Amino acid sequence: MADIRCAFCEIPAIREREIVRNEHAWAFPTNIPIVPGHVLIAPLRCVATVEDMTSEELAAIFGLQTKLKAALKKAFGAEGFNYAWNESKMAGQSVPHFHLHMLPRKAGDTGIYEYEPRQFLYRPGEREASPEEELKAVAALITRSLT
């Protein structure tokens, strides 16, 4: 499998996992689900990031998200959902084809409870809230960097 650039486009077994599609997007179960019913929603076109997508493709992805929400409640008794996407290899994007992770959550499942992104996105472990001045400085730095 070393020559595969995009698993979603090049591995037929993944295409065969299709749950639903619309004009610009499709959804399928991920190969290593965190919880039962963990699905991925991807544009049909092979593009890596949000800004590579057209507004029609973005709308198509969220159209499927709405549809799947009802289906995952019915099929897996979902009581809530986690959504995530990784962008670039550095951030854990293993397939260079945009995909929104959608995880149906319910009491007693195998995922992390009381979801706290800071526990695994950055600086694992105990951490104090940043001082207000530091947060304002960060906000100002980003504002100055907006184009």
Ligand SMILES: [Zn+2]
């Ligand atoms: Zn692809």
